[in-house]
């Protein structure tokens with residue numbers, strides 16, 4: 001059983017990474033300059049929601065940093081934001097929402113029509129893992145830590 005789960009997770013991770021890569025290659029002008037304003041959830045009033053596959057990818061990346069537990073969030077910042085360097089700990093594995101929806105200084109949210117096919121694929125991978133709707137970042141990732 002565990003072996004089957006591992007295979008399903010690996011397939012999901014590969015699929016999610018392909019989607020992130022395809023997004024990078026779309027001719028949509030955006031420029032993340034690592035200002036991290038969008039990582040201050042209390043400030044923006046928005047929290048990224050992750051499908052189950054995205055949560056798996058983010059959790060694996062977080063664990064690869066040697067960390068096990070998400071820190072408390074007294075300032076309302078993303079738990080993946082390094083408290084001293086203010087850099088994203090999982091930047092290459094950051095969720096779709098961090099790439100498309102949250103940052104005014106990077107160019108504002110993508111038009112849904114430009115990425116709707118990728119969202120459908122993210123959802124399909126999440127469903128294949130047994131997930132339903134996308135969930136807020138912390139809750140979604142905690143499941144895999």
Ligand code: SF4
Pocket residue numbers: 036038039040048078079080081087088089090091094095098
């Ligand atoms: S995952 Fe990274 S890019 Fe996304 S909100 Fe958190 S710190 Fe920012």
